[in-house]
Amino acid sequence: MNLDKMMDLPGAMAAFTYSDIGDLQSHVLREGTELTPQVLDLLAHSCVANLAIARMEARGWEAVTGQSGFQPLKGFSVVGLEWSVVVNGNCGVVVRNRDADYEATFNALQAA
Amino acid sequence: MNIVKQLMAIPGVIAAGEYAFRGDRFSYEGALTDEFARMASILCRANTLSVNMESEIFDSFAENCGCRPVQGWIAHGGQVTVCAVGNYFAFIENRPELLNDVMTIMRAKVGDVRDDLLVNLYARLGGDTKEALY
Numbered sequence: 460m461n462l463d464k465m466m467d468l469p470g471a472m473a474a475f476t477y478s479d480i481g482d483l484q485s486h487v488l489r490e491g492t493e494l495t496p497q498v499l500d501l502l503a504h505s506c507v508a509n510l511a512i513a514r515m516e517a518r519g520w521e522a523v524t525g526q527s528g529f530q531p532l533k534g535f536s537v538v539g540l541e542w543s544v545v546v547n548g549n550c551g552v553v554v555r556n557r558d559a560d561y562e563a564t565f566n567a568l569q570a571a
Numbered sequence: 572m573n574i575v576k577q578l579m580a581i582p583g584v585i586a587a588g589e590y591a592f593r594g595d596r597f598s599y600e601g602a603l604t605d606e607f608a609r610m611a612s613i614l615c616r617a618n619t620l621s622v623n624m625e626s627e628i629f630d631s632f633a634e635n636c637g638c639r640p641v642q643g644w645i646a647h648g649g650q651v652t653v654c655a656v657g658n659y660f661a662f663i664e665n666r667p668e669l670l671n672d673v674m675t676i677m678r679a680k681v682g683d684v685r686d687d688l689l690v691n692l693y694a695r696l697g698g699d700t701k702e703a704l705y
Binding site: 493498502508509513516524527528529531532533540542547562 | 614618625633643649667670
């Protein structure tokens with residue numbers, strides 16, 4: 460996983476990897492950001508939970524409605540006031556909202 | 572033109588809707604049945620409250636870190652993506668540039684979600700929302 464490459468995404472403030480249970484494994488922080496490794500660790504744990512919930516919902520939605528296209532889940536993003544965290548698999552990127560390119564970020568995470 | 576109609580005018584938007592705090596009042600347009608729209612409203616409300624709870628935890632570790640209040644979330648599926656901003660949701664196809672366009676429009680039209688999410692979500696019901704909640 461090349462976190463430096465992730466930091467080239469538009470508006471990237473931080474990039475990180477985490478274990479299957481959400482423990483922060485590696486990270487890069489843009490200088491001057493208010494984010495800390497402790498916040499990234501919490502963020503990573505919440506990302507694991509959110510991905511699991513979204514995967515369950517996609518599976519349930521398709522089963523109940525008969526609609527398709529929701530699975531496989533290719534990522535989840537939480538949009539905060541100033542920044543968004545975009546995650547997929549075991550990698551996440553924090554992007555500044557005003558510069559965020561959600562599609563490019565999801566695509567980069569999928570290719571990683 | 573209201574937000575749902577504006578979203579539905581964009582090619583690739585499958586359905587869009589608005590829901591109230593309790594999840595049982597909603598309006599929508601697009602390829603959903605009444606029952607599916609009700610389910611979508613409940614799902615979106617549950618996820619919105621969940622990510623808000625998470626942001627409050629982040630905030631307790633790093634005050635004013637830029638996450639709170641949460642504005643929305645995106646669940647990016649294989650061919651379909653679900654976007655939620657405030658008390659609006661949209662089901663969209665995965666087409667180039669559509670996700671960015673929809674998020675830009677939703678953020679611009681819904682506006683910044685205020686600090687008190689419950690009041691914000693409840694406000695659509697009308698009346699004295701503070702009294703109804705507290």
